Amino acid sequence: MSGRARRAGARPPAAASAVPDVLGPGLSVVFCGINPGFVSDAAKAHFANPRNDFWRLLEAARFTSRLHEPAEQFELLREGIGLTNAAPRTTRGTGDLRRADFAGAAERLEQLALELRPAWLAFVGKEAYRGAFNERPELGPQERCLGETRLFVLPSTSPANAAVPWEERLRRFRELRKSVPKGRQVTREP
Numbered sequence: 573m574s575g576r577a578r579r580a581g582a583r584p585p586a587a588a589s590a591v592p593d594v595l596g597p598g599l600s601v602v603f604c605g606i607n608p609g610f611v612s613d614a615a616k617a618h619f620a621n622p623r624n625d626f627w628r629l630l631e632a633a634r635f636t637s638r639l640h641e642p643a644e645q646f647e648l649l650r651e652g653i654g655l656t657n658a659a660p661r662t663t664r665g666t667g668d669l670r671r672a673d674f675a676g677a678a679e680r681l682e683q684l685a686l687e688l689r690p691a692w693l694a695f696v697g698k699e700a701y702r703g704a705f706n707e708r709p710e711l712g713p714q715e716r717c718l719g720e721t722r723l724f725v726l727p728s729t730s731p732a733n734a735a736v737p738w739e740e741r742l743r744r745f746r747e748l749r750k751s752v753p754k755g756r757q758v759t760r761e762p
Contacts (some may be wrong), residue, residue, distance in 0.1 A: 597688045691753055
């Protein structure tokens with residue numbers, strides 16, 4: 573890119589993150605984050621910032637049989653869980669994202685839902701949903717569906733979302749867990 577283009581405010585094309593999708597057919601829930609941060613990109617794993625509550629919330633809400641580490645992300649497939657992001661570009665924070673970073677997100681998520689048929693696609697944070705569909709959602713189940721896949725919006729698990737208390741985030745994760753059809757839940761003792 574020429575110096576003139578940089579001075580005019582043009583940005584280089586967004587590079588995809590090193591964080592892979594964790595997907596398979598017939599999952600209970602695919603969790604969709606907004607985009608990878610620098611810690612996740614370096615670890616090549618979703619929600620890898622140790623201050624992010626995602627993994628602890630999965631276990632506390634009984635989605636998983638134990639507390640998993642980000643490096644074990646592919647083990648979630650055995651628990652009926654997948655992972656993806658609405659925007660592929662790695663940024664320091666969500667404030668660095670632009671509308672163009674979400675180009676094709678709704679279509680990609682719809683294709684994922686139609687091909688893999690998860691029971692739920694759960695957005696981890698309102699901004700992940702808003703980025704994909706350009707609509708402001710409320711927390712909880714959404715009216716919109718992608719094929720037969722239902723959509724749910726959870727509070728963000730990011731350390732930047734400290735304003736939402738742990739108990740409220742856990743309550744929403746449990747609400748989603750209870751909404752998963754019984755035939756799609758991994759059995760877990762209380």
